Amino acid sequence: MITIALFGALAVTAVVAGALVFRVDSMARATFLLLLSFLAVAGLVLMTGLHYLGLVIVLMMIIEMVVMAVFMIMYMMNPAGLMPMSMFHNTRGSAVVAATTFVALAGGALLVDWPVRGGRPAPDLTMALGESLMGGQMLTMMTLGVTLFATIVGTVVLATGRGRYDRLGDELDAPESDDRDRGGVGR
């Protein structure tokens, strides 16, 4: 009974907070409503007994949404609230996509025969997850890691205004850089 009530509360929070993201007139509120929605989903993951994964979702989502807040405000549509703000675009197309996805998923959940559980959960789910990631899924994770790393390096290279040739000269032989903000290790 408590489990069902908790599930309902978390599910409703996730959906309502997610919908409110598009109703509020403030990028800060939109960001943190999205965070609330993610935290409710993390609560649902915790309810399935996956404690490690649930807590990692909490951890990563908070960090991610705080960083996201910086960018959402940097690019926000109503600087200082001077212009009306709308989070919508392509409303008709997205309504069709959303409705189709919902019908497909809900229909699938209701119509398909659910498989009977075979086997039992591992005694230590965190250990089982780690063994899977470091064993059978190692190739997937390595590919993912290298891809993400290459993306980060590529984005920084494309986005930076001053690279090492600007800082240290064409031959990289300047004794020290002419940075306006000197860092902490004296490069």
Add this chain to the structure above:
Amino acid sequence: MSTALPLGGAALLPGLLLAVTWAAVAADAVAAGRAAGRPVSWTVALGLPGREAVRLLVGQRRRTAAGDELLRGIGGAALLVAALMAAAVLPLGLRPVADLGPGLVWFNAMEVVAWAAVWLVGWGANSTVSLIGGYRFVAQGLAYELPHMFALITAAVGAQSLRVTDVVAAQQGLWFIVIMPVAFVAFLLSAAAMAFWGPFDAPVGRDVAGGAAAELSGVDRLVFSTGRWLLLVASSAMAVPLFLGGGHGPWLPAWAWVLVKTLAVLGVLIVLRHRVPTIRMERWTEFSWVVLVPATIAQALVVTLVVLGRGGI
């Protein structure tokens, strides 16, 4: 195997944390007086937290024009609640209030709430200096969080468990500070940075008129600064089970060792605050990324090799 305290421990925990916080505030006042050349006596200092709390409770709350009161309130409350929740996995003696399997992840997840909280408080006031303080904390957070995570991971690798009581049990013979000194130093620095304390107080710095806390007064300021102090106490208390052997030690009972060690760590942080000036953001950020992150990764590697060499996993 769960070894949580009985439910009464949960009621006891906030009181214990507040008592340690009270002592830390008093010690900080004494240290500040000594640094300023106007010594404050211990009797005055011990009354200070209570007097300050009462003063703030009766003080008027300041409201700024077009501020986001909701977000500011959530930010202040979240700081306080997160500090208490983070402390739930602290072993008081040898047993914590909640002995969670992934206890270290829980602790870290609660700590990063401070990130969101300080930014929200800075944003909510609709004031420039507050906002600068909030953004400074986000930048500081990006710099401290990775070394902090690697320090936590190193302790977990050493104990081969994410459960805090297992980490304590693994230090029955040798404290982790001996085999992972770099991780300990990184943890201590990041604990101070997390509570925007000591040399890392730029988010509430005087150069921005109090930064994120600039527009706080009355009960808002009381909640915010209590949350900040509790966060400092909780994160320095966490250094004890992670690196300083937890409740293990001769003669005294476990709870007394935890208390003594926690107060010692807090003492170090208080001395640090009054000895070292505020570090500028760009200096700390670069130092953290260029020195601390590689150093903590190397530390984790060394500890992993030691564990494997001993035939772990």
